[in-house]
Amino acid sequence: MFHHQVRTPEHALLYLVDCTLATVSSMAMLKSRKKNEFNRQIGIAQKGINWIQDMKIDPFQTRAEDVINQFDSSVEKWSAQYLPKN
Secondary structure, three states: OOHHHHOOOOHHHHHHHHHHHHHHHHHOOOOOOOOHHHHHHHHHHHHHHHHHOOOOOOOOHHEEEEEEEHOOOOOOOOHHHHOOOO
């Protein structure tokens, strides 16, 4: 979702969660990251995912849709795909 597509409060939540998920994926790819900050971002994104589901907002074509449909609504599980392979 892009910022110019935001027209409703629901879209605003989707946009902010999408941005937070982008931050989580970017941080996950780093070999060296602050674990506390990474976990904090996961927690923020997870709260957003929970709100999207609680408010029955359609996350169509956002990262949130992938988290909900492919990773049992778990941001932590979703972020694991971006962690560096040892």
